[in-house]
Amino acid sequence: MKRIVVLAFVLVMLASLMLGCSKDDKTPTPAPDSQGGLPADSMAIAAERGLTPDDINAALMTYTPSGTWDEYITFMSGGHSGNLIAVGVPSMRILKNIAVFTPEAWQGYGFGNTEIEQMLDAGNVDGETIRMGDSHHPALSETAGDYDGQWIFINDKNSARVAVIDLRDFETKQIVKDPNIISNHGATFVSPNTDYIFQGAQYATPFGWEYAPLSEYQEKYRGMMTAWKFDREAGRIDPSKSFSIELPPYWQDLCDAGKLVSDGWVFCNSFNTEMATGGNMEGQPNFEASVSQRDMDYMHIIDWKKAEQVVAAGKTEEINGMPVISIPTAIEEGVLYLAPEPKSPHGMDVTPDGKYLVVAGKLDPHVTIYSFDKIQKAIASGNSTPDAFGIPILNFDDVMVAQLEVGLGPLHTQFDDKGNAYTSLFLDSMVAKWKLGGDDPAAYVVLNKVPVQYNIGHLVAAEGDTVSPDGKYLIALNKWAVDRFTPVGPLLPQNEQLIDISGDAMKVIYDMPMGVGEPHYAQMIKADKIHAINTYPEVGWDPISWQKSEFATLPGEERIERNGNEVEVFMTSVRSHLTPDRVEVKQGDHVIWHITNVETAQDATHGFQLDGHNISLSIEPGETANFEFDATNSGTYPYYCTEFCSALHLEMMGYFQVAP
Amino acid sequence: MSESVEKIIGPRVPAEEMKVHRGRYLAPTVLFLLAALLLIVSVFLPYWQLTLHAPQYPKGLTVEAYVNRLTGDVHEIDGLNHYIGMRPLDEAAPFEKSVAVLGVVVVALLVLAAVFVHSRWAALLALPALFFPVIFLVDLQYWLANFGQNLDPAAPLSNSVKPFVPPVLFEGKIAQFRTVASPGIGLWLAIAASVIILIGLYFHRRAYKPLADAQEAIRQDDAVHE
Numbered sequence: 043m044k045r046i047v048v049l050a051f052v053l054v055m056l057a058s059l060m061l062g063c064s065k066d067d068k069t070p071t072p073a074p075d076s077q078g079g080l081p082a083d084s085m086a087i088a089a090e091r092g093l094t095p096d097d098i099n100a101a102l103m104t105y106t107p108s109g110t111w112d113e114y115i116t117f118m119s120g121g122h123s124g125n126l127i128a129v130g131v132p133s134m135r136i137l138k139n140i141a142v143f144t145p146e147a148w149q150g151y152g153f154g155n156t157e158i159e160q161m162l163d164a165g166n167v168d169g170e171t172i173r174m175g176d177s178h179h180p181a182l183s184e185t186a187g188d189y190d191g192q193w194i195f196i197n198d199k200n201s202a203r204v205a206v207i208d209l210r211d212f213e214t215k216q217i218v219k220d221p222n223i224i225s226n227h228g229a230t231f232v233s234p235n236t237d238y239i240f241q242g243a244q245y246a247t248p249f250g251w252e253y254a255p256l257s258e259y260q261e262k263y264r265g266m267m268t269a270w271k272f273d274r275e276a277g278r279i280d281p282s283k284s285f286s287i288e289l290p291p292y293w294q295d296l297c298d299a300g301k302l303v304s305d306g307w308v309f310c311n312s313f314n315t316e317m318a319t320g321g322n323m324e325g326q327p328n329f330e331a332s333v334s335q336r337d338m339d340y341m342h343i344i345d346w347k348k349a350e351q352v353v354a355a356g357k358t359e360e361i362n363g364m365p366v367i368s369i370p371t372a373i374e375e376g377v378l379y380l381a382p383e384p385k386s387p388h389g390m391d392v393t394p395d396g397k398y399l400v401v402a403g404k405l406d407p408h409v410t411i412y413s414f415d416k417i418q419k420a421i422a423s424g425n426s427t428p429d430a431f432g433i434p435i436l437n438f439d440d441v442m443v444a445q446l447e448v449g450l451g452p453l454h455t456q457f458d459d460k461g462n463a464y465t466s467l468f469l470d471s472m473v474a475k476w477k478l479g480g481d482d483p484a485a486y487v488v489l490n491k492v493p494v495q496y497n498i499g500h501l502v503a504a505e506g507d508t509v510s511p512d513g514k515y516l517i518a519l520n521k522w523a524v525d526r527f528t529p530v531g532p533l534l535p536q537n538e539q540l541i542d543i544s545g546d547a548m549k550v551i552y553d554m555p556m557g558v559g560e561p562h563y564a565q566m567i568k569a570d571k572i573h574a575i576n577t578y579p580e581v582g583w584d585p586i587s588w589q590k591s592e593f594a595t596l597p598g599e600e601r602i603e604r605n606g607n608e609v610e611v612f613m614t615s616v617r618s619h620l621t622p623d624r625v626e627v628k629q630g631d632h633v634i635w636h637i638t639n640v641e642t643a644q645d646a647t648h649g650f651q652l653d654g655h656n657i658s659l660s661i662e663p664g665e666t667a668n669f670e671f672d673a674t675n676s677g678t679y680p681y682y683c684t685e686f687c688s689a690l691h692l693e694m695m696g697y698f699q700v701a702p
Numbered sequence: 703m704s705e706s707v708e709k710i711i712g713p714r715v716p717a718e719e720m721k722v723h724r725g726r727y728l729a730p731t732v733l734f735l736l737a738a739l740l741l742i743v744s745v746f747l748p749y750w751q752l753t754l755h756a757p758q759y760p761k762g763l764t765v766e767a768y769v770n771r772l773t774g775d776v777h778e779i780d781g782l783n784h785y786i787g788m789r790p791l792d793e794a795a796p797f798e799k800s801v802a803v804l805g806v807v808v809v810a811l812l813v814l815a816a817v818f819v820h821s822r823w824a825a826l827l828a829l830p831a832l833f834f835p836v837i838f839l840v841d842l843q844y845w846l847a848n849f850g851q852n853l854d855p856a857a858p859l860s861n862s863v864k865p866f867v868p869p870v871l872f873e874g875k876i877a878q879f880r881t882v883a884s885p886g887i888g889l890w891l892a893i894a895a896s897v898i899i900l901i902g903l904y905f906h907r908r909a910y911k912p913l914a915d916a917q918e919a920i921r922q923d924d925a926v927h928e
Contacts, residue, residue: 617781618785618858643778690785690858
């Protein structure tokens with residue numbers, strides 16, 4: 043019997059042998075040299091490439107080895123590329139160029155995909171197909187004034203549109219077009235809980251951009267502030283619960299929503315309070331001169347919570363389907379005030395505590411700091427003078443706390459976690475770091491500056507416009523690169539410069555050429571706040587409606603149905619075949635085509651293009667995509683998978699034939 | 703009770719003896735109960751897993767086999783297998799999977815029955831449970847060989863990947879994939895049950911053999927006197 047016990051032990055020993063042993067494949071970090079510096083071979087590389095110790099430090103701070111992820115994601119607007127670009131920080135690598143207002147073939151965006159075409163068509167203007175954009179200011183969704191990583195919004199200055207992008211799949215879900223303005227700039231900015239996405243106008247036009255002679259500018263032309271209601275549950279802007287506030291035809295510029303104490307308010311600056319209308323061929327000065335005559339323009343101070351009540355009370359006028367609070371109603375209800383600001387200013391940035399507003403002078407070398415508390419007191423005091431439209435202008439001295447000379451061409455301001463502000467200086471090509479001084483004008487001081495290359499526009503600090511900025515990183519979004527990069531012809535990339543702001547002095551640590559757009563504003567969010575999916579939740583998914591598509595086709599369900607002269611194709615794609623691989627129709631047929639990528643593996647995307655037709659799809663794992671067209675020409679047209687999906691990718695094709 | 707049945711189920715323990723040597727008779731009972739319990743629990747746990755490692759799958763692809771089903775990256779592995787003409791994994795062992803849960807329950811009940819059999823026949827009742835892990839692995843190896851050997855000759859990669867036999871344990875290699883097969887927690891529980899049964903049988907013999915021997919002696923004694 044003892045033998046049995048022994049046998050049992052042997053069995054246990056054998057069993058434990060079956061356990062796989064994991065290998066540790068990490069190689070140790072090479073030891074530094076005897077002086078405690080870099081290893082000799084690293085020093086040799088630095089010497090050969092002419093790198094200074096600062097260069098080496100910059101490289102160490104930004105180099106992101108294969109397989110390691112960035113700490114932050116910066117969403118940069120693509121400017122007149124009409125898209126939104128996700129960039130990793132500190133690596134400064136482009137992670138994705140998200141198509142928004144402009145077709146983009148790699149993402150199958152705007153090349154036949156039915157749902158995407160419908161979404162883009164919602165931004166058309168008076169029947170004119172608009173397939174470009176000028177995206178300016180991305181706004182991440184916020185909860186209690188902090189980024190929540192769920193949604194991002196962006197405006198199109200060109201046609202006054204706003205887009206909603208879902209950060210689960212980094213794809214555009216909705217585009218809305220303002221029915222009354224055709225030019226926006228102060229957009230998008232969200233209220234602290236993303237109840238509203240604000241959109242301020244820019245170049246004034248008559249309502250609905252109708253014709254009116256420029257001689258009737260003051261009477262007929264108007265600015266606007268639209269509050270787009272965001273339904274977070276649906277993930278969509280709800281135009282039926284949105285409203286606008288009529289504004290004077292001053293060109294509203296940048297806006298920011300109040301937060302914490304100033305929650306419920308939105309602030310916009312403006313220029314062209316001169317109400318100039320051009321005419322440089324008719325003996326008038328250029329716009330650049332005529333809109334820059336006055337020493338003071340007007341900050342617009344809007345009580346959106348009160349405006350919401352005014353709308354609820356029905357004191358609006360419906361214009362082109364949008365409830366609009368008229369200027370007289372806004373004055374009467376205490377929704378709208380003005381405050382002087384020097385001079386054709388640009389940035390409008392609320393401090394993290396929500397107590398102060400920083401307005402950058404642009405043509406004035408100061409930043410002007412306003413106190414929300416003082417604004418409230420000035421409004422309560424009733425001390426004001428009316429503008430040409432009867433809107434109360436508060437006294438400058440009643441609302442202003444301090445003016446700090448920061449340098450030439452101050453444009454935008456961001457904040458860190460230590461009570462400092464950073465202002466871009468376009469003309470000086472510098473970033474100025476300065477200290478916020480609260481209510482004490484003398485406490486506002488410039489700390490130091492760093493040169494950037496060149497012509498800085500916006501700048502973005504890590505979560506630098508939220509209630510809790512992170513500090514650490516700042517990016518200068520420079521308009522000009524001039525000599526910074528290897529020449530690529532007359533159209534140069536922009537230069538996005540990463541700046542280390544963790545210490546007292548700012549240090550430029552990376553130059554990134556932006557060769558796919560011209561970023562205006564950007565927002566930088568901690569990457570771990572975003573929960574992006576790897577594949578769609580279910581095979582047969584419609585990414586726009588975020589539910590299973592009615593056209594989902596599973597393996598074995600592939601078919602071609604004919605209904606009169608309408609042919610409907612239900613296709614699947616999987617490595618490495620498209621089923622069916624023959625589709626034959628008759629000339630003149632209307633073809634409706636559904637493709638489901640039945641893959642569930644991460645990165646197993648299949649593209650689809652049909653030769654001789656303007657169709658390009660990107661069908662990500664689990665997605666169902668649809669397109670339709672008229673088979674106008676007879677012929678033989680191969681279709682194939684455009685993503686190199688597998689070793690047998692070239693074999694992943696089929697023939698579409700149109701019989702005469 | 704007939705003599706043959708009495709011989710099979712063995713002697714009952716006299717109440718006086720039970721009082722004196724309670725531990726001696728409790729030990730095999732507790733061990734068999736434990737073994738049966740482990741077997742039942744093992745049905746809910748994976749018995750075997752196979753992980754495929756390849757450069758483009760940094761997390762690997764894993765399929766887990768329970769006694770009655772497969773889970774894990776079956777869809778993806780089937781997708782890859784179509785290149786070499788292997789049948790979908792779910793088509794393997796249809797009979798075994800359909801009877802597995804009931805089978806394990808029966809095997810565990812036989813172990814419980816052994817608690818009441820105080821003769822060497824108890825070992826026979828425990829035998830299926832004792833060898834269950836081996837039976838599982840042998841059957842699995844059979845199906846692996848069956849699948850690896852019967853590839854569709856018209857598959858895209860049938861020229862480069864010839865029929866093969868994936869090993870049921872340890873490492874294998876197929877195209878760019880390194881495969882690592884290892885027992886799952888369920889199989890470890892079944893192995894533990896086997897070991898416990900072995901130990902239980904030892905205590906069973908220690909407890910009941912003296913009683914049986916004594917009974918046999920009395921029986922022979924009676925026969926002599928008759």
